[in-house]
Amino acid sequence: MADPLVVIYGSTGTGKSDLAVELAARFNGEIINADAMQMYRGLPIITNQLNPEEQRGIPHYLLGNIGLDEEPWSVTSWKREATKIISGIRSRGKLPIVVGGTSYYLDGLLFDEKLVESDPAMTEESEAAAKITREELASQHPILRESAEVMLAKLQEVDPVMAERWHPKDIRKIRNSLEIYLTTGRRASDIYAEQRARKEAKRAGQPPSPWNLLLFWLYAKPDVLNARLDKRVDKMVTNGLVNETSSVYDYLQGRLAAGETVDRTKGIWQSIGFRQFESYLSAVKSTETETPQAVLEKLKQQGIEDTKTATRQYAKYQVRWVARKTIAALQEENLLSKFYLLDSSNISQWHSEVAEKGSFLLAKHLADRPLPRPEELSETAREVLANQLERSNRPETICNKTCEVCEKEFRIEEQWQKHLKSKKHQKATRWAKRQAEGWPTRGEGKRDKAEGTDDDAAADADADDDGLVPKP
Structure with missing residues (x-):
C-alpha cells in the first residue's frame, strides 16, 4: 500500500495516546504529537504527556519541543513540520501515526481548505x-x-x-x-469563497490525496468521561500539579518584572491547570500580607474544582469540534468510510473495544483488504455517527434572537432552539421566576454559578441534545 497514514482524534481522557503507542508497537510505527499544549517542554503533568515508560520506546515527535519563551506554533507551522516528519518516518520504512486532541491541527493537516478557518490569524495567504x-x-x-x-x-x-x-x-x-x-x-469572506471554488475544481478531476488514510475517533460517553476526568485531576494533583504550576507562575512573574510583554491569550498561558491555580499561587507567594492557612486551603480546593470544570468543558468542546467540523469535512472529501469511532467508555473493556478493534482495522487497511462499515463497529458508533451525519446534512437557519433571562444572543436558529431546551436556560428561567414572585432562592444561584459556562452560546445544550450520546 502506498503512503499509509493513521490519524487518531479524541477528547482528553479517552486513551488516544495509549492507542497510538499500541498501534506503533504492533505495526512498526512512530508517533507525531498533534496536541498544542503537549508541545511545551518541561510541563508533563499540566499537559498530560505520556511518561517514558508509557511511551514504550516508541519515537515521539513534536512532544515537549517548545520552550516557554518561544512563540506558540500556528497550525500552518505545525503542518509544515509534521509533513516533513511523516516523510522521514516513511523513508525509514515505518508507519506514521498522528495523534492529538488539537483537532484543528489534524484538520489542517488533512484538509488544505480548512487552514484559514482553523487558524485565521496565521494563514497561508x-x-x-x-x-x-x-x-x-x-x-x-x-x-x-x-x-x-x-x-x-x-x-x-x-x-x-x-x-x-x-x-x-x-x-x-x-x-x-x-x-x-x-x-x-483581503476579506476573509473572499478567501473562503476562493477556497470553495478551488474545492469544486478539485472535485472535477484533481488527483486524490497523497495519503491512504485510516482515521480513528476515540469517544467516551459524557457521564462516564466526566467522572474519569475528575479522578484524573485528583491524580495530577497527587503527582505534583501544584508544584509544576508554581514553577510556571514564577517564570511568568519573572518576565513581567523584567518589563516584558506576555500575550496571555494564547499558548501555554491558556492551558488548563495554570489559570485555575493562579489565585492560590498569588496568595501563597505574596510578601505583602500573610494569608491564613484556611484561606489558602480554600483557594487550593477551588483551583482543583475549577480545573475539573474546565477539563470537562474542554472535553465537550473537543467532541463538538469533531462532530460538527471534522465529520462535515470528511463527508465533503468522501472519507467517512475510513473514519472509525472506537468506544472507550468502559475502561475495563478498553483493550478489546479500542486496542484490538483498532489493530484489526489497521491490519486490514495495510493489507488493502475490505474494511467494515464504520457504523457496524459498535452500537455507540452507529448511534453517534448516524446522529452527526443527519445533523451535518441539515442546513443552518440564520436568526437574530436574544435570551433576556441568560443575556445571550444567537445567530443560528438551531442553537437558539437548543438553548431554550438546555438545563442552564431552564434553571435560569426558574431562578428569574422565583425572584419575580418573591420565592426563596438560597443556594440555587450558587449551584448554577458553580457549573460554569462553555465558550460559545451553542454549548448551552446538553450533550444528548447535540446527538452525541446514544439514545437509551
Whole structure:
C-alpha cells in the first residue's frame, strides 16, 4: 500500500495516546504529537504527556519541543513540520501515526481548505503575518485592542459577510476575521469563497490525496468521561500539579518584572491547570500580607474544582469540534468510510473495544483488504455517527434572537432552539421566576454559578441534545 497514514482524534481522557503507542508497537510505527499544549517542554503533568515508560520506546515527535519563551506554533507551522516528519518516518520504512486532541491541527493537516478557518490569524495567504506576534499586530493596528463592539463595527465596514457570521460578543472570532483583513488586505469572506471554488475544481478531476488514510475517533460517553476526568485531576494533583504550576507562575512573574510583554491569550498561558491555580499561587507567594492557612486551603480546593470544570468543558468542546467540523469535512472529501469511532467508555473493556478493534482495522487497511462499515463497529458508533451525519446534512437557519433571562444572543436558529431546551436556560428561567414572585432562592444561584459556562452560546445544550450520546 502506498503512503499509509493513521490519524487518531479524541477528547482528553479517552486513551488516544495509549492507542497510538499500541498501534506503533504492533505495526512498526512512530508517533507525531498533534496536541498544542503537549508541545511545551518541561510541563508533563499540566499537559498530560505520556511518561517514558508509557511511551514504550516508541519515537515521539513534536512532544515537549517548545520552550516557554518561544512563540506558540500556528497550525500552518505545525503542518509544515509534521509533513516533513511523516516523510522521514516513511523513508525509514515505518508507519506514521498522528495523534492529538488539537483537532484543528489534524484538520489542517488533512484538509488544505480548512487552514484559514482553523487558524485565521496565521494563514497561508500571508507568510508575513505568520512572523508577526499578536501584540506587534495590535501595536500597528490599535483597533485590535478595542472591545468586541468596536471591532465588530469595523468588521461590518470592511467585511460585512464575516461580521454577520459571528456572535456580537465572540471577541476572538471577530478579532481573527479583522486580523486577516489587516494583515493580508483581503476579506476573509473572499478567501473562503476562493477556497470553495478551488474545492469544486478539485472535485472535477484533481488527483486524490497523497495519503491512504485510516482515521480513528476515540469517544467516551459524557457521564462516564466526566467522572474519569475528575479522578484524573485528583491524580495530577497527587503527582505534583501544584508544584509544576508554581514553577510556571514564577517564570511568568519573572518576565513581567523584567518589563516584558506576555500575550496571555494564547499558548501555554491558556492551558488548563495554570489559570485555575493562579489565585492560590498569588496568595501563597505574596510578601505583602500573610494569608491564613484556611484561606489558602480554600483557594487550593477551588483551583482543583475549577480545573475539573474546565477539563470537562474542554472535553465537550473537543467532541463538538469533531462532530460538527471534522465529520462535515470528511463527508465533503468522501472519507467517512475510513473514519472509525472506537468506544472507550468502559475502561475495563478498553483493550478489546479500542486496542484490538483498532489493530484489526489497521491490519486490514495495510493489507488493502475490505474494511467494515464504520457504523457496524459498535452500537455507540452507529448511534453517534448516524446522529452527526443527519445533523451535518441539515442546513443552518440564520436568526437574530436574544435570551433576556441568560443575556445571550444567537445567530443560528438551531442553537437558539437548543438553548431554550438546555438545563442552564431552564434553571435560569426558574431562578428569574422565583425572584419575580418573591420565592426563596438560597443556594440555587450558587449551584448554577458553580457549573460554569462553555465558550460559545451553542454549548448551552446538553450533550444528548447535540446527538452525541446514544439514545437509551
